[in-house]
Amino acid sequence: MADTRDIELTVNGESHAANVETRTSLGDFLRHGLGLTGTHMGCEHGVCGACTVMVDGEAVRSCLMLAVQANGHEVTTVEGLAEDDGTLNALQAAFWKHHGLQCGFCTPGMLTTLTAFLRDNPDPSERDVREAISGNICRCTGYQGIVDAALDAAKTMQKGS
Amino acid sequence: MKPAPFTYHDPTTADEAVALLATHEDAKVLAGGQSLMPMLNMRFVVPDHVVDLNRIDGIAGIRDAGDHVEIGAMTRQRDLMRDAVIAAKAPIIPAALHWVGHFQTRNRGTIGGSLCHLDPAAELPCLMALYDAELTVQGPDGARKLPFAEWPLAYMLASIGPDEILTGVSVPHWGGNTGHGFVEFARRHGDFAIVAAAALLTIDGGKITRAAISIGGADVRPIRLTEAETALVGAAPDTEAFKAAAEIARGIEAMSDAYVTSAYRQRLAATLVERALIAAANNLAPNANGSA
Ligand SMILES: Cc1cc2nc3c(=O)[nH]c(=O)nc-3n(C[C@@H](O)[C@H](O)[C@H](O)COP(=O)(O)OP(=O)(O)OC[C@H]3O[C@@H](n4cnc5c(N)ncnc54)[C@H](O)[C@@H]3O)c2cc1C
Ligand code: FES
Ligand code: FES
Numbered sequence: 001m002a003d004t005r006d007i008e009l010t011v012n013g014e015s016h017a018a019n020v021e022t023r024t025s026l027g028d029f030l031r032h033g034l035g036l037t038g039t040h041m042g043c044e045h046g047v048c049g050a051c052t053v054m055v056d057g058e059a060v061r062s063c064l065m066l067a068v069q070a071n072g073h074e075v076t077t078v079e080g081l082a083e084d085d086g087t088l089n090a091l092q093a094a095f096w097k098h099h100g101l102q103c104g105f106c107t108p109g110m111l112t113t114l115t116a117f118l119r120d121n122p123d124p125s126e127r128d129v130r131e132a133i134s135g136n137i138c139r140c141t142g143y144q145g146i147v148d149a150a151l152d153a154a155k156t157m158q159k160g161s
Numbered sequence: 162m163k164p165a166p167f168t169y170h171d172p173t174t175a176d177e178a179v180a181l182l183a184t185h186e187d188a189k190v191l192a193g194g195q196s197l198m199p200m201l202n203m204r205f206v207v208p209d210h211v212v213d214l215n216r217i218d219g220i221a222g223i224r225d226a227g228d229h230v231e232i233g234a235m236t237r238q239r240d241l242m243r244d245a246v247i248a249a250k251a252p253i254i255p256a257a258l259h260w261v262g263h264f265q266t267r268n269r270g271t272i273g274g275s276l277c278h279l280d281p282a283a284e285l286p287c288l289m290a291l292y293d294a295e296l297t298v299q300g301p302d303g304a305r306k307l308p309f310a311e312w313p314l315a316y317m318l319a320s321i322g323p324d325e326i327l328t329g330v331s332v333p334h335w336g337g338n339t340g341h342g343f344v345e346f347a348r349r350h351g352d353f354a355i356v357a358a359a360a361l362l363t364i365d366g367g368k369i370t371r372a373a374i375s376i377g378g379a380d381v382r383p384i385r386l387t388e389a390e391t392a393l394v395g396a397a398p399d400t401e402a403f404k405a406a407a408e409i410a411r412g413i414e415a416m417s418d419a420y421v422t423s424a425y426r427q428r429l430a431a432t433l434v435e436r437a438l439i440a441a442a443n444n445l446a447p448n449a450n451g452s453a
Binding site (some may be wrong): 003022044046047049052059060065090117134137144 | 162165166167168171194198199202203205211213215239262263265266269321349350351429
């Protein structure tokens with residue numbers, strides 16, 4: 001019989017209760033259990049960064065965490081990033097403006113990674129940004145648009161605060 | 162790419178964890194999951210039981226104990242990079258962690274997980290060799306302590322039983338005018354190093370009074386360059402002394418693999434040891450009276 005547990009967690013501000021198989025990754029639970037398919041599973045062994053979400057505000061790979069380990073914690077996915085009225089936030093708007101995405105597969109991981117990074121490093125250099133996304137693979141953009149977007153978003157966010 | 166079924170346990174004390182390991186065949190300990198979860202996902206490891214240490218309070222955290230720093234096995238790599246005690250007493254740890262994976266993996270990865278996983282190129286084992294840190298392991302018969310020198314038994318195999326857990330490490334504080342250097346060479350930032358070198362130097366009156374050098378990635382376990390350390394003590398911290406140490410590094414036993422030959426690793430070791438020593442001599446405490 002499958003080993004399962006009851007868990008309770010908050011995702012994008014909403015609380016959820018679920019019964020999960022203990023071997024289920026947090027990423028698979030978000031996608032299949034909650035239907036939040038914005039989080040993308042790429043390599044499923046920690047290398048590509050596509051599955052990055054924030055747990056208690058810190059960026060982590062959701063393929064390397066079990067759903068049961070998120071019990072009692074707060075998760076933010078790409079679906080939780082936009083402004084309350086549904087418009088793009090500063091980082092998302094900068095991605096749009098600077099062509100920070102093409103196919104979009106890496107984008108949820110880039111956005112969650114950079115959200116945590118820019119909160120802790122509001123005035124980063126280009127090198128800092130490149131290092132921050134060194135664990136996120138993008139096959140399309142060549143990274144330039146992503147780096148430009150992050151630097152531009154940092155400026156916008158500093159003006160805004 | 163999904164783990165095979167297992168039974169999950171999340172004990173809240175180290176005693177409970179050890180008891181679970183002692184009573185369950187084929188159990189695997191889960192710490193930060195940054196090495197184990199990939200192996201579970203790929204089914205390289207198919208345990209019947211997973212014992213998660215993440216809910217145990219007592220084995221995470223950093224404590225200043227004067228002449229040494231005690232670090233709980235479940236302390237996250239991120240917390241080591243942000244901690245004031247570590248920054249003051251063992252600043253080479255955050256310097257090296259900068260090279261460990263990516264900030265997302267450091268948010269979950271633990272020091273204990275890295276020491277137990279014991280990848281030959283991992284930075285933290287290289288540092289524990291540098292300090293010859295003391296490890297504490299808890300098993301069914303209680304706790305035992307051992308120096309890091311006795312920890313690696315073979316390739317990715319630590320001196321720990323299937324019913325034991327690593328609970329912490331004690332890192333000695335080097336006082337005086339001590340500087341540190343950590344350098345590595347990897348193909349991309351965040352990759353495991355091909356070779357890494359770490360150095361500590363204490364300098365007094367223009368002379369080296371204490372030295373430690375370790376090399377990671379070259380062999381199956383971190384190497385201490387004791388011959389070079391002995392030669393450095395009493396010498397002035399100058400180019401000549403550092404070049405001599407580098408020549409000793411060139412003579413180490415080194416592995417070859419599909420990417421890199423052993424000769425290439427030896428050359429890297431020489432270059433990186435020299436750079437680590439130069440860095441150490443250049444970042445002494447501000448009141449240093451030695452010439453660097
Ligand atoms: C993309 C990526 C890049 C990486 N790059 C690097 C790098 O450059 N350098 C580097 O050093 N590491 C790197 N790592 C691995 C590092 O992130 C891991 O944190 C570390 O190897 C294992 O620590 P963990 O806490 O995640 O342990 P886990 O993955 O949970 O466990 C690792 C092993 O140790 C055992 N174990 C863990 N804790 C204990 C304990 N307390 N007692 C007994 N056994 C225990 C487990 O059973 C398992 O066998 C990388 C990982 C990823 C995903
Ligand atoms: S899917 Fe998690 S890092 Fe690639
Ligand atoms: S936009 Fe296609 S992978 Fe990044």
